[in-house]
Amino acid sequence: MSKMETATDITEVNDGSIITPIGFKAAGVYSKVKKKRRDLGVIYCDVPASAAAVYTLNKIQAAPLQVSKESIETEGKLRAIVVNSGNANSCTGKQGLADAYEMRNTAAETFEVPDHHVAVASTGIIGEKLNMEKIVPGIQSLQPQSDFEDADQFNEAILTTDIVKKHTCYETTIDNKKVTFGGTAKGSGMINPNMATMLSFVTTDAAIEPEHLQTALSQVTNKTFNRITIDGDTSTNDMAVVMASGLAENDSLTPSHPEWNKFVKALEMACEDLSKKIARDGEGATKLIEVNVKGAATDEEAGKAAKQIVGSDLVKTAVFGTDANWGRIICALGYSEISLDPDTIDIAVGPVVTLKDSTPVDFSETEAKAYLEQDTIVIDVNLNMGTGTGKAWGCDLTYDYVRINAGYRS
Amino acid sequence: MSKMETATDITEVNDGSIITPIGFKAAGVYSKVKKKRRDLGVIYCDVPASAAAVYTLNKIQAAPLQVSKESIETEGKLRAIVVNSGNANSCTGKQGLADAYEMRNTAAETFEVPDHHVAVASTGIIGEKLNMEKIVPGIQSLQPQSDFEDADQFNEAILTTDIVKKHTCYETTIDNKKVTFGGTAKGSGMINPNMATMLSFVTTDAAIEPEHLQTALSQVTNKTFNRITIDGDTSTNDMAVVMASGLAENDSLTPSHPEWNKFVKALEMACEDLSKKIARDGEGATKLIEVNVKGAATDEEAGKAAKQIVGSDLVKTAVFGTDANWGRIICALGYSEISLDPDTIDIAVGPVVTLKDSTPVDFSETEAKAYLEQDTIVIDVNLNMGTGTGKAWGCDLTYDYVRINAGYRS
Numbered sequence: 001m002s003k004m005e006t007a008t009d010i011t012e013v014n015d016g017s018i019i020t021p022i023g024f025k026a027a028g029v030y031s032k033v034k035k036k037r038r039d040l041g042v043i044y045c046d047v048p049a050s051a052a053a054v055y056t057l058n059k060i061q062a063a064p065l066q067v068s069k070e071s072i073e074t075e076g077k078l079r080a081i082v083v084n085s086g087n088a089n090s091c092t093g094k095q096g097l098a099d100a101y102e103m104r105n106t107a108a109e110t111f112e113v114p115d116h117h118v119a120v121a122s123t124g125i126i127g128e129k130l131n132m133e134k135i136v137p138g139i140q141s142l143q144p145q146s147d148f149e150d151a152d153q154f155n156e157a158i159l160t161t162d163i164v165k166k167h168t169c170y171e172t173t174i175d176n177k178k179v180t181f182g183g184t185a186k187g188s189g190m191i192n193p194n195m196a197t198m199l200s201f202v203t204t205d206a207a208i209e210p211e212h213l214q215t216a217l218s219q220v221t222n223k224t225f226n227r228i229t230i231d232g233d234t235s236t237n238d239m240a241v242v243m244a245s246g247l248a249e250n251d252s253l254t255p256s257h258p259e260w261n262k263f264v265k266a267l268e269m270a271c272e273d274l275s276k277k278i279a280r281d282g283e284g285a286t287k288l289i290e291v292n293v294k295g296a297a298t299d300e301e302a303g304k305a306a307k308q309i310v311g312s313d314l315v316k317t318a319v320f321g322t323d324a325n326w327g328r329i330i331c332a333l334g335y336s337e338i339s340l341d342p343d344t345i346d347i348a349v350g351p352v353v354t355l356k357d358s359t360p361v362d363f364s365e366t367e368a369k370a371y372l373e374q375d376t377i378v379i380d381v382n383l384n385m386g387t388g389t390g391k392a393w394g395c396d397l398t399y400d401y402v403r404i405n406a407g408y409r410s
Numbered sequence: 411m412s413k414m415e416t417a418t419d420i421t422e423v424n425d426g427s428i429i430t431p432i433g434f435k436a437a438g439v440y441s442k443v444k445k446k447r448r449d450l451g452v453i454y455c456d457v458p459a460s461a462a463a464v465y466t467l468n469k470i471q472a473a474p475l476q477v478s479k480e481s482i483e484t485e486g487k488l489r490a491i492v493v494n495s496g497n498a499n500s501c502t503g504k505q506g507l508a509d510a511y512e513m514r515n516t517a518a519e520t521f522e523v524p525d526h527h528v529a530v531a532s533t534g535i536i537g538e539k540l541n542m543e544k545i546v547p548g549i550q551s552l553q554p555q556s557d558f559e560d561a562d563q564f565n566e567a568i569l570t571t572d573i574v575k576k577h578t579c580y581e582t583t584i585d586n587k588k589v590t591f592g593g594t595a596k597g598s599g600m601i602n603p604n605m606a607t608m609l610s611f612v613t614t615d616a617a618i619e620p621e622h623l624q625t626a627l628s629q630v631t632n633k634t635f636n637r638i639t640i641d642g643d644t645s646t647n648d649m650a651v652v653m654a655s656g657l658a659e660n661d662s663l664t665p666s667h668p669e670w671n672k673f674v675k676a677l678e679m680a681c682e683d684l685s686k687k688i689a690r691d692g693e694g695a696t697k698l699i700e701v702n703v704k705g706a707a708t709d710e711e712a713g714k715a716a717k718q719i720v721g722s723d724l725v726k727t728a729v730f731g732t733d734a735n736w737g738r739i740i741c742a743l744g745y746s747e748i749s750l751d752p753d754t755i756d757i758a759v760g761p762v763v764t765l766k767d768s769t770p771v772d773f774s775e776t777e778a779k780a781y782l783e784q785d786t787i788v789i790d791v792n793l794n795m796g797t798g799t800g801k802a803w804g805c806d807l808t809y810d811y812v813r814i815n816a817g818y819r820s
Contacts, residue, residue, distance in 0.1 A: 060744030126737025234745035321816025327536025334470030335644035406731025
């Protein structure tokens with residue numbers, strides 16, 4: 001599929017959300033696990049939705065991930081995802097696993113669906129037991145609805161130190177049927193996903209079997225959720241889940257379907273939009289940073305280099321300080337363990353070319369500073385070696401990151 | 411060699427420095443490359459000293475590293491190391507390489523030694539040309555002497571954003587001759603050495619051929635300089651150099667010398683002391699953090715896990731915030747890509763056990779906070795799996811790190 005087709009065939013839906021695809025409802029309530037703000041929510045589907053998920057590669061995996069994996073592996077279908085914030089239910093031993101199962105069972109009873117049609121997710125403090133006396137009645141009180149406001153309450157209920165709620169929505173046509181993708185996510189800190197992400201939930205009404213949905217999600221994750229970093233820390237609770245209701249009534253999607261690429265692209269656009277929103281709302285962040293690397297040996301190497309640059313504390317503080325310090329960019333490139341020719345590198349910070357063929361360019365500091373004062377910063381790197389391209393997203397490192405994390409538990 | 415022997419045979423020399431081993435002199439002057447403070451220095455040896463070095467693994471390597479490598483590879487001997495601060499002479503193209511050669515040649519003429527007996531090193535801003543009109547007369551003005559004060563002026567001349575000058579000195583006996591090790595280093599930011607380090611210089615009067623000195627240095631570097639991290643950024647200019655004058659008149663050391671292990675241990679103690687001093691003086695740091703991992707499958711895995719923990723921004727901010735947030739410690743352990751059993755992990759923050767067999771321990775927050783208010787924080791992790799042990803050092807992440815790096819170039 002050409003870029004032209006992408007641009008015309010897939011459209012952003014500005015007021016869309018997780019409940020926009022046909023068949024989905026949501027709710028978010030305040031269970032009192034947190035001191036204030038909603039902290040418990042559900043995404044519900046009217047029919048068994050094909051489900052796919054990716055999980056953190058951290059070897060310490062929280063209890064809810066184990067339970068969700070078991071649910072999804074049973075039949076590849078989900079009716080509900082229940083999520084709490086304020087407590088990650090991680091490093092909580094056997095009791096934690098029992099609590100995650102109790103969350104699942106309570107939701108299954110509440111929504112009258114089989115246990116294995118429920119996934120659970122938790123985010124928040126590590127190492128403290130869930131307060132089930134609050135969680136259980138909280139789940140029982142969930143009443144999923146299909147209004148934007150209900151979805152927005154879910155979006156709020158999954159946040160931790162995030163400042164803004166995140167939602168995304170794209171639509172396209174497949175087999176001449178309108179197919180919609182909705183999504184939400186929470187991010188903020190402990191974010192350096194690897195084969196998975198913070199918590200991200202995507203809904204779609206596309207018809208697709210679980211195994212093909214998993215193929216699409218895994219492919220997309222590598223170019224979106226795995227390309228963002230806030231602080232280089234990969235959480236124990238990261239998870240991205242997609243549910244596909246099938247109610248758009250397209251022919252069931254497989255990699256040989258003529259519009260498979262369009263489906264994957266639309267899913268990618270939804271996931272990329274969530275990824276950028278997570279990066280922009282990183283703890284303490286004032287700016288979204290996008291790094292584009294081209295001319296690399298492979299796409300994978302370009303992506304790796306882009307993520308190393310966007311993850312460098314020195315690059316992040318330079319952007320916060322509106323300093324076009326390209327020396328830190330080339331330094332991070334140099335330790336990214338990709339193939340490069342030290343003599344052919346171009347670097348630009350927005351419109352300002354700072355390095356050409358590895359030779360410093362005499363640029364206007366005033367122009368560079370003015371560019372860096374904006375809230376979206378694009379860094380372009382060309383290795384002039386091959387045809388590999390890749391992007392990554394992150395945020396600046398600020399006083400507020402330190403303030404937030406020096407006092408998180410208290 | 412047992413630990414008992416180590417403790418009794420190798421002694422720290424409190425007022426010792428790079429000029430304490432027989433045959434070494436030093437000087438540090440103000441060449442006006444920097445706005446203030448000394449910025450140019452030399453370590454000089456009365457005789458051709460056996461030399462060994464380790465260099466950054468960053469694929470972008472600064473010009474002085476190329477020149478120093480060429481010098482050391484020629485004969486394995488050095489008479490002088492000339493170092494400037496304020497400008498890294500990195501990403502400066504052909505002119506930068508020519509300038510590094512001119513630094514070397516000027517020093518060779520000034521000290522009347524062959525070109526290849528001179529190494530050069532630079533540290534500071536990347537991508538700006540060296541001001542040779544200041545550097546050349548600066549080198550010509552260097553008058554190395556053997557007083558502690560001269561060494562101290564060298565120690566000052568190599569600093570960038572470091573706050574304190576660093577020196578170390580240990581002595582031992584080999585073949586009943588007193589053998590002394592002196593050292594200095596600069597660190598502060600862009601520090602995550604890998605097979606090399608920021609700038610570290612060690613002198614010794616031991617007699618040893620270059621190849622064996624290289625063996626010892628490489629072995630020691632993996633347990634010292636490569637085990638510190640300030641911000642995860644590996645610089646383009648990292649280098650550690652050892653010079654051995656041979657004037658202690660011991661029998662020339664080889665791995666089959668009966669006191670080889672003692673020699674390596676004394677070198678390790680000098681390098682470890684410099685490493686800890688670099689970590690403690692990290693940009694904006696208020697505390698030295700030491701992480702000890704034991705019970706790992708191998709020593710290598712223990713060291714890898716220790717470095718991952720000490721490099722976690724979330725662990726670093728928690729220590730700054732005097733918060734015994736062990737969840738962040740186990741999280742970093744989990745993504746360190748080592749073998750572990752999620753159910754057998756112990757974690758202690760100083761005297762405070764926070765996790766035992768992966769189960770949270772009900773500890774006194776008051777006691778933990780009191781411990782974390784000290785200026786040296788030790789985190790002990792036991793994987794209870796194997797016999798591998800390893801250490802790493804770092805520092806807390808503070809508001810001052812952000813302040814320093816948001817305004818470095820200006």
